[in-house]
Amino acid sequence: MTDEAKAEFRVALARAIHATKMSNADIGRAMGMSGGSQISRWINGPEIPSAENVTKLEELLGVTDGHLALLAIPARARSSRRTAKQAGMTPQEDAAAFGDILTVLREIRADLAANREATERGQAATELALDEILDTLRRNSTDE
Numbered sequence: 001m002t003d004e005a006k007a008e009f010r011v012a013l014a015r016a017i018h019a020t021k022m023s024n025a026d027i028g029r030a031m032g033m034s035g036g037s038q039i040s041r042w043i044n045g046p047e048i049p050s051a052e053n054v055t056k057l058e059e060l061l062g063v064t065d066g067h068l069a070l071l072a073i074p075a076r077a078r079s080s081r082r083t084a085k086q087a088g089m090t091p092q093e094d095a096a097a098f099g100d101i102l103t104v105l106r107e108i109r110a111d112l113a114a115n116r117e118a119t120e121r122g123q124a125a126t127e128l129a130l131d132e133i134l135d136t137l138r139r140n141s142t143d144e
Helices: 003-020 024-030 037-044 051-061 067-078 082-086 091-114 120-142
Strands: none
Touching (some): 003 051, 051 120
16 A cells, blocks of 8 residues: 555544544544554554444444545555556556446445445445455465
8 A cells, every 4th residue: 555545544534533523532432442542543553444444434433425435445455556467467457457446346335325224234245345355455466
């Protein structure tokens, strides 16, 4: 993941938190953590939350348009761009494939945001699928 992508996510998360006037500790506890240190790491440190935690953050912070997920998921996926080079793809093919992936992820996020009444099991299955896609992209990018 690029530093720029991390910074973009961090700024969006910090703004969403600021808008709620909740403390990092309050958010952490609401997410089942012992305090706010993990939230601080997501804002200031090298970590980006998992898709599951991004979804929890969006719900807790009242982010209904999925923009945190749209920033976090592509940011995580950007770190796997070496896979296309390994597969012998041209930069144009890579850009097209990456664009297709982002389109699908945006559609999934939009569907989740538009239908907050979806079953938890269905939402969890979607998030699991997204995590598996990201894990595969990460594994492929480190197989160099």
